[in-house]
Structure formats: C-alpha cells, structure tokens
Amino acid sequence: MKCTRCRAKAEVQLRAHNSAFCRPCYVVFFQRQVERAIARQRMFARDEPVLVAVSGGKDSLALWDVLADLGYATSGLYLGLGIGDYSARSRDKAEAFAARRGLPLRIVDLSEVGPGLGVPEVAAATRRTPCAACGTMKRHSFDAAALEAGFAVLATGHNLDDEAARLLGNVLHWQKDHLARQRPVLHPTHPKFVRKVKPLYLVSEYETAVYAFMRGIDYVVEECPNAVGATQLVYKDVLARLEVESPGTKLRFVQEFVRTAQPAFAEVEHQAPGECAVCGMPAYGEVCSYCRLVREVETKRARAAAGRM
Amino acid sequence: MVAVPCSMRVHLRPQHRTVEIAGRRTVGRLLSELGVLPGTAMVIRGDVLLTDGETVEEGDEIEVRAVISGGAE
Numbered sequence A: 001m002k003c004t005r006c007r008a009k010a011e012v013q014l015r016a017h018n019s020a021f022c023r024p025c026y027v028v029f030f031q032r033q034v035e036r037a038i039a040r041q042r043m044f045a046r047d048e049p050v051l052v053a054v055s056g057g058k059d060s061l062a063l064w065d066v067l068a069d070l071g072y073a074t075s076g077l078y079l080g081l082g083i084g085d086y087s088a089r090s091r092d093k094a095e096a097f098a099a100r101r102g103l104p105l106r107i108v109d110l111s112e113v114g115p116g117l118g119v120p121e122v123a124a125a126t127r128r129t130p131c132a133a134c135g136t137m138k139r140h141s142f143d144a145a146a147l148e149a150g151f152a153v154l155a156t157g158h159n160l161d162d163e164a165a166r167l168l169g170n171v172l173h174w175q176k177d178h179l180a181r182q183r184p185v186l187h188p189t190h191p192k193f194v195r196k197v198k199p200l201y202l203v204s205e206y207e208t209a210v211y212a213f214m215r216g217i218d219y220v221v222e223e224c225p226n227a228v229g230a231t232q233l234v235y236k237d238v239l240a241r242l243e244v245e246s247p248g249t250k251l252r253f254v255q256e257f258v259r260t261a262q263p264a265f266a267e268v269e270h271q272a273p274g275e276c277a278v279c280g281m282p283a284y285g286e287v288c289s290y291c292r293l294v295r296e297v298e299t300k301r302a303r304a305a306a307g308r309m
Numbered sequence B: 001m002v003a004v005p006c007s008m009r010v011h012l013r014p015q016h017r018t019v020e021i022a023g024r025r026t027v028g029r030l031l032s033e034l035g036v037l038p039g040t041a042m043v044i045r046g047d048v049l050l051t052d053g054e055t056v057e058e059g060d061e062i063e064v065r066a067v068i069s070g071g072a073e
Helices: A023-040 A058-067 A084-102 A119-128 A130-149 A160-172 A176-181 A205-214 A230-247 A249-267 A289-309 B028-034
Strands: A012-014 A017-022 A050-054 A074-080 A106-108 A153-155 A195-197 B008-013 B016-022 B041-045 B063-065
Touching: A017 A106, A023 A058, A023 A205, A050 A058, A050 A160, A058 A074, A058 A084, A058 A205, A074 A130, A084 B041, A106 B016, A119 A130, A119 A289, A130 A153, A130 A289, A153 A230, A160 A176, A160 A205, A160 A230, A160 A249, A176 A249, A205 B041, A230 A249, B008 B028, B016 B028, B028 B041, B028 B063
Parallel strands: A050 A074, A050 A153, A074 A106, A153 A195, B008 B063
Antiparallel strands: A012 A017, B008 B016, B041 B063
16 A cells, blocks of 8 residues: 555554545644644644643653654643542653653642542542443643643643543433534633644544554553543444444544534534632532532531541 | 464453454454454554555554543543
8 A cells, every 4th residue: 555645655554534645644644634724723822831631541642742843832731630640650751751842730639638639539528420420520730730830721632532422422312511612622712711623623533543553652552541431432332333334424423523513503502701719710500520529529528537436 | 394373462451351263354343253343442563554445364462552542520
C-alpha cells in the first residue's frame, strides 16, 4: 500500500478518510487536522496561552505534542486521581514528557487537596461509579487550577471515539441538557469558568495512538483499572462495529451533530450558573457537585471516626 | 542441518498476554483470528506499524496494542 500524498510505502491506512500515509506524511496530516479543528471552531488564538490537561495517556500527550510543535504557548496540568499504581505510572509519563520537551507542567494531587479525596475513596464513600466521581472531581479541579494559574483556555484530549460514544449515550437517553453542552468549544457561562476546548474531537482514538507511536511518545498503555465494565466502552464497541461496516460513520455522527443538531439543543438551554455557597466556584444549585461529593466524603469519614471512638 | 519451525509470537497489550501462531497470514487475518476489530489496535513489528494487507510470518515478534480506552464521563 502506498502513501496517498507521496507514494512511498504506507505505514497506516485510514478507511474513514479513504487514505494511507507513510510516517512523515501522517504526522503532517494529523497535525493539519488538529490545526483545522482549532481554526474552524475558533478554539483559541495563536498567541493565547493554553493549559493542556494531561493524564499520561496517548490522547492528551499527543495533543500537547501537536500544540507545542505548532508553536502554541502551552502548559500542562496533571491531576493525580489517587488510583494507586496506575496514577503513579501516569504521573511519571506526564512528567517525563514535559521534561523531555522542556514544557512546564503543573501538578494537582487530589489526595493532597483533602483526606479521602482520591477517586476510589470518593466513589466508595458516595456510592457513585468511579467514572462519575472522577468526572466531577476533574471538572472542578480543572476549572479551579486554570483559574488560579490565570489561563482562559483549557484543552482536553477528548477524541472522536470519546465524543461519538458520549453522543450515542446522550441520544439513547435523550439527555437534552448534556446534548446542549456537547460541543468542541464550551464558552464560559460564568467568570470563574474557563473556555474548554477539544482540539482532537474529529480524530479517532486509532489516529491519536498512531500519532503518539510515530512521534515516540511514551504513554500509559494500560487501561484505567476503574474503566472495566464502563458503559462508554460498550458504546465504543458498538460504534467500532458500525465503523467496520461503514467507514466514516463515527466522523459523520459527531461532525453532523455539531454542525446541525447541537445548536438546536443549545438554543433551549439557557440556565446560567450561580456560585457555590461552599467554594465560590460556579454551581447550578446552592452547592456545586464537587462540594456535594466532598461533603458526603467528610460525613462518611466523621461517622467512621465516631464509630471507632 | 534441519530447520526448526518456529511460530510467530504475538504480544497483546495491555492484556500482557502472548500467543504463538504458526504460518504466514495477513495482518487483517491475524486480527480477525484474535477477535480484534480493525481500527481498535495498532499492529507493530519492530518500530514499524503494519497495515492490514501486510504479511506476518513465523519468526516475527508482533505487538498488537489496543487503542481504545474508556471510562471517561
């Protein structure tokens, strides 16, 4: 198989794009896709500092690599989730990546924010799934860290497969409020929110993995131990089967949703957040979902301590 | 000297599992036999990625690295 651009021997075939690429041409192709998404969705300006949330996985490190290579002013943000060896390995990968490229990396560790605030402890204390607890902890921590460091833009490594799986879940359950907020650029609805952008939203998980491999990025290959049995993986499997039968399905599903359907959902979603009575961050109720989680953890710990007395 | 037949070794990541398979076949067929859907794993020989139409054979050390991760909200 030959490279679509230069006719050299191809190393990767992309059925969704009806193309194949050699290594140098693929790196150009991938970076252009990301650059085009940033420009088309007006995610951020060339001279705007961007905080990149990095997990040590392929997507976020590939994103950071592309943005730094394209000349954007980036800093990394690693959030320690307290998931045992997995978190330790993830942090090592993020730190090694930043050190090798001479890029600044900020680290926030949930276990240092407060006792019992690692994701497994929060999930157990609040009887939520680890992924649900993780999402709430991440959203709050990303906003708080970006605000504290003075960034107006936070970029995450959500890719096409993440977005397609999330969209499928939102459609299956007709989560209108979630559909209203599912877009590649989430503009702040409160002065304490930052602009959240997903520059990889149109590149597949396979494409980011190939890019990371070709660029020699050392990432955590192991799956998060909490992801076993996660619903999102079921949706991804269904979408992967559809993709085999009809290449390009995931891309059209997400691209056309963002272009045609999402604005209609966004139009009916007007609720602006107030401020959390506990932490002062934006909240849709009296207390934000993060502080509700923390309160549940504290209550549980207090009860356990009282039981020991 | 009699040639000793050796199978190809396929390392599955992140499962940390290795299987030995005899005979030549295309990467596409190998993935199908392993029950891996196209587009959900990279197939690596040495430091090179292989496309579905390439042939792998006895003596090869192959890594099949899954690319799908999940659990994000």
